[in-house]
Amino acid sequence: MTPAASTLPSGPAHPRGFWAALKPQHMVSALVTLFLVLGQWRFQIIKSYPLTGIEFIDDYAVLIVSLSTAMATEALLSRWLRGEWPSVLSAYIAGNSVVILLKPQGGLWPFVLASAISIASKYVLMYRGRHLWNPTNFAISFMLLAAPNSITILGHEWGNELWTVGLIWTVGLLVVTRAKLLHITFTYLVCFCLLALLRCAITGAHPLTELAPVTGPMYQMLMFFMLTDPRTTVSSRSGRIRVVILIALLECVLRLANDFHMAWAAPFNTAPAIFALALIGPIALALDLRRKASA
Amino acid sequence: MVLASPWMAPSPYARAAVSVAFAAMLVSVWRLGRGEGPVTAEQGFRLRERAAELGIRFRHRETTLDPKLDNVAPHVSGMGAAVSLVDFDNDGWTDLYATSSRFDTPNALYRNERGSFRDVAAEAGLANVNREGEGVSMGSIWADYDGDGFEDMFLYKWGRQQLFRNRGDGTFEDASARAGVNRWMNSNSACWLDYDRDGFVDLYVAGYFRDDVDMWHLSSTRIMQESFEFAHNGGHNVLWRNRGDGTFEDVTARTGCDSTRWTLAVASADMDGDGFADLYLANDYGPEELFRNVLGQRFERVSGAGLEESSKSGMSVTLGDFENDGTFGVYVTNISNPGHLFQGNNLRRNRLARNGKLYNIADASSSASRAIVDCGWAWGAQFGDLDNDGRLDLFVTNGFVSSSKERDYWYGMSKVAGGASEIFEDSAFWEPMGDASLSGFEQSRVLRNLGNGQFRDVATAIGVTDLEDGRAVAFGDLTNRGVLDAIVANQKGPLQVYVNEPSVDRNWIQLRLRGRGANTSAVGAVAELRFAGMVQAQCVQAGSGFCSQNDRRLHFGLGAAAAIESVQIRWTSGQVQQLGALETGRLHVIEEPAP
Numbered sequence: 052m053t054p055a056a057s058t059l060p061s062g063p064a065h066p067r068g069f070w071a072a073l074k075p076q077h078m079v080s081a082l083v084t085l086f087l088v089l090g091q092w093r094f095q096i097i098k099s100y101p102l103t104g105i106e107f108i109d110d111y112a113v114l115i116v117s118l119s120t121a122m123a124t125e126a127l128l129s130r131w132l133r134g135e136w137p138s139v140l141s142a143y144i145a146g147n148s149v150v151i152l153l154k155p156q157g158g159l160w161p162f163v164l165a166s167a168i169s170i171a172s173k174y175v176l177m178y179r180g181r182h183l184w185n186p187t188n189f190a191i192s193f194m195l196l197a198a199p200n201s202i203t204i205l206g207h208e209w210g211n212e213l214w215t216v217g218l219i220w221t222v223g224l225l226v227v228t229r230a231k232l233l234h235i236t237f238t239y240l241v242c243f244c245l246l247a248l249l250r251c252a253i254t255g256a257h258p259l260t261e262l263a264p265v266t267g268p269m270y271q272m273l274m275f276f277m278l279t280d281p282r283t284t285v286s287s288r289s290g291r292i293r294v295v296i297l298i299a300l301l302e303c304v305l306r307l308a309n310d311f312h313m314a315w316a317a318p319f320n321t322a323p324a325i326f327a328l329a330l331i332g333p334i335a336l337a338l339d340l341r342r343k344a345s346a
Numbered sequence: 347m348v349l350a351s352p353w354m355a356p357s358p359y360a361r362a363a364v365s366v367a368f369a370a371m372l373v374s375v376w377r378l379g380r381g382e383g384p385v386t387a388e389q390g391f392r393l394r395e396r397a398a399e400l401g402i403r404f405r406h407r408e409t410t411l412d413p414k415l416d417n418v419a420p421h422v423s424g425m426g427a428a429v430s431l432v433d434f435d436n437d438g439w440t441d442l443y444a445t446s447s448r449f450d451t452p453n454a455l456y457r458n459e460r461g462s463f464r465d466v467a468a469e470a471g472l473a474n475v476n477r478e479g480e481g482v483s484m485g486s487i488w489a490d491y492d493g494d495g496f497e498d499m500f501l502y503k504w505g506r507q508q509l510f511r512n513r514g515d516g517t518f519e520d521a522s523a524r525a526g527v528n529r530w531m532n533s534n535s536a537c538w539l540d541y542d543r544d545g546f547v548d549l550y551v552a553g554y555f556r557d558d559v560d561m562w563h564l565s566s567t568r569i570m571q572e573s574f575e576f577a578h579n580g581g582h583n584v585l586w587r588n589r590g591d592g593t594f595e596d597v598t599a600r601t602g603c604d605s606t607r608w609t610l611a612v613a614s615a616d617m618d619g620d621g622f623a624d625l626y627l628a629n630d631y632g633p634e635e636l637f638r639n640v641l642g643q644r645f646e647r648v649s650g651a652g653l654e655e656s657s658k659s660g661m662s663v664t665l666g667d668f669e670n671d672g673t674f675g676v677y678v679t680n681i682s683n684p685g686h687l688f689q690g691n692n693l694r695r696n697r698l699a700r701n702g703k704l705y706n707i708a709d710a711s712s713s714a715s716r717a718i719v720d721c722g723w724a725w726g727a728q729f730g731d732l733d734n735d736g737r738l739d740l741f742v743t744n745g746f747v748s749s750s751k752e753r754d755y756w757y758g759m760s761k762v763a764g765g766a767s768e769i770f771e772d773s774a775f776w777e778p779m780g781d782a783s784l785s786g787f788e789q790s791r792v793l794r795n796l797g798n799g800q801f802r803d804v805a806t807a808i809g810v811t812d813l814e815d816g817r818a819v820a821f822g823d824l825t826n827r828g829v830l831d832a833i834v835a836n837q838k839g840p841l842q843v844y845v846n847e848p849s850v851d852r853n854w855i856q857l858r859l860r861g862r863g864a865n866t867s868a869v870g871a872v873a874e875l876r877f878a879g880m881v882q883a884q885c886v887q888a889g890s891g892f893c894s895q896n897d898r899r900l901h902f903g904l905g906a907a908a909a910i911e912s913v914q915i916r917w918t919s920g921q922v923q924q925l926g927a928l929e930t931g932r933l934h935v936i937e938e939p940a941p
Contacts, residue, residue, distance in 0.1 A: 110655075132361065157690060167371055171364065264761055
């Protein structure tokens with residue numbers, strides 16, 4: 052968005068005004084909805100669960116349970132701890148993200164717990180009044196590490212089609228541009244590609260082997276939802292760029308360690324980028340908050 | 347901060363309570379995510395591996411490949427160990443045919459000589475079938491296609507398919523060219539069925555890799571699947587109709603049963619009770635498919651039955667009446683690996699005749715119920731009553747590539763598995779596998795049927811503890827004792843014979859059906875046995891599981907029932923034969939009556 056655009060009068064009938072009036076959270080909500088609808092339409096990413104015997108409900112039981120758990124947790128904790136009714140957008144995004152990202156062995160409990168943990172983490176894992184982890188990033192990372200026998204993450208369930216990835220990319224870029232966070236996505240993408248080539252030079256792998264993950268759906272979730280979460284990124288533009296570079300570097304280390312079959316890195320090999328964000332992001336934010344407080 | 351009401355005021359206690367609840371949720375994840383320990387209690391039977399004692403010393407060798415596939419050779423060459431049970435010489439003792447998959451290594455035909463086995467493949471003409479230019483074996487199915495009373499063999503291969511006619515004197519002749527089935531395909535499954543009920547068994551053969559691919563002389567490395575769960579670029583499937591004169595015609599297009607999904611297993615039975623044999627396909631990298639037979643004229647790909655909603659990696663299909671309700675349920679194995687992939691096996695309750703649905707009731711919601719769902723990288727599975735308690739159990743083989751114990755390929759494969767199809771379908775872009783394992787060293791599962799759709803893994807308790815890379819499993823009563831033995835073909839490993847040693851005496855009955863006309867094997871006939879207030883249906887099949895075929899005899903465990911109430915046979919011709927309370931504890935040979 053340009054400065055000129057931001058001065059235009061807002062109004063539902065005016066496209067530029069409508070665009071200007073949209074908050075990043077609205078756009079992220081729209082993007083996650085697009086992600087979900089597209090995935091369900093093309094690849095049935097929401098797994099049916101025999102809960103009631105009523106076909107429609109069972110088909111969407113996972114979605115219903117995740118969204119309702121996230122929203123109920125948000126409402127309960129917000130009213131109890133902050134005395135206010137919360138916006139549902141954060142819970143909506145978290146609930147949907149859990150449905151898209153979590154691929155458990157079975158049962159509804161992973162969706163219930165992941166949704167509840169993601170929202171509760173905002174109220175518990177705080178520093179100087181800010182939550183440190185992107186809620187979904189924390190919940191998914193924890194579940195992958197704590198229950199590898201039952202939980203895994205979105206990997207290949209999107210049909211390997213380039214056009215669906217392209218569509219998500221197009222809309223995603225619009226959203227992060229509107230949110231003035233394009234530099235995060237762009238920096239991460241450049242870093243990932245450069246470091247992938249570095250890994251190729253070290254391991255002798257084909258460049259496309261190392262570049263392939265970024266064409267998969269998990270990376271779209273990472274780049275358009277987690278890395279760019281305005282509530283858990285540091286305050287300055289240059290700081291955000293530095294943090295993203297660090298995340299990409301840690302991811303590269305985790306990947307290289309797994310390329311060389313180092314046992315300590317094995318627990319992280321299901322989603323190196325997700326874990327890198329979970330490790331670097333909160334430290335960077337805490338340091339940023341402390342720096343600002345002491346300034 | 348806005349406080350809506352006094353009781354909502356945040357307090358240290360409230361924050362502490364939320365923190366405790368948060369911690370409790372984290373602990374819950376860990377507790378709920380744990381697996382269940384092995385069952386070790388006595389089960390009333392044991393399976394003891396006795397291949398060497400019985401004279402069976404066969405080891406599968408994997409196929410070589412074009413050097414362009416060197417980086418993924420352990421993956422691509424990871425199939426070919428197969429076993430089928432057949433009484434090829436009609437002496438009343440079940441024989442074994444096992445395949446190898448490397449050029450110039452022999453297949454084995456073990457003749458059962460009253461409980462000891464001797465390899466007669468060379469003298470039968472069934473040994474040297476893995477030859478350069480002709481391809482290598484992936485499995486065999488047996489049926490009497492020419493009506494002479496002896497079981498003939500179709501050998502499905504990566505290469506030219508082969509049909510061997512049983513001369514009845516212990517030797518076989520290669521009838522492939524005359525029959526018109528010597529087509530180049532890369533097939534991993536096939537079954538016999540009499541789809542048009544003309545009395546001659548027909549042949550359904552499924553392609554895996556594309557038909558134009560010669561695995562030893564590749565023009566391109568773009569031979570892999572285009573998608574991990576929605577691939578359509580596999581080989582074509584073929585239905586060959588038996589003309590009854592020793593030749594077959596390709597009726598695939600006419601009958602509408604082609605598929606270019608990556609079919610790894612096919613089984614046939616009358617799934618919807620209309621009297622015609624249907625086809626059930628387990629597809630790797632895709633959803634299962636059911637082709638409903640429409641009056642023997644054509645097949646319809648069934649939609650809306652519940653198969654499309656779970657696109658996975660079907661490795662094997664076995665049909666069985668696991669609920670004793672007279673319908674054929676379906677068990678399809680898939681892939682599960684901690685942290686990487688949980689596709690889960692499907693156990694489907696058959697309600698096709700009632701409402702057109704197949705309900706997946708495999709339940710992974712608790713660690714106790716997870717046994718049926720997660721069998722690792724599962725391959726062949728068969729239904730059979732191993733403990734003679736009147737309920738069909740399951741034996742599931744598993745393990746893909748057991749090589750290094752330190753190096754694992756899951757991470758390497760995951761790089762391309764989720765990537766764009768342009769990358770995934772080209773093997774050149776796959777990470778070199780080296781000596782890494784991929785779901786290696788897995789223990790087979792023996793899932794004891796507890797009733798109500800519940801199964802428990804008792805493999806450790808009954809002695810199935812090997813860590814070979816299992817592929818095919820077949821059931822048969824090798825020594826005519828009234829119990830099912832399990833024969834397992836292992837990739838790059840030994841052919842194992844798990845001999846059943848019951849410690850609890852339970853009743854049983856066996857039926858050997860003989861059809862009138864050419865289909866003397868009675869392929870497709872269904873026996874419904876009533877006992878103890880239940881009904882159990884079994885179908886004579888020629889090919890099921892993964893690269894395997896069970897003994898032709900139908901084996902029914904009866905549990906504590908001293909007698910049966912009745913038997914009904916639905917012959918493939920359409921005839922229905924009612925039999926009374928046959929004597930239990932023995933084999934009955936039942937001939938199809940004249941119309």
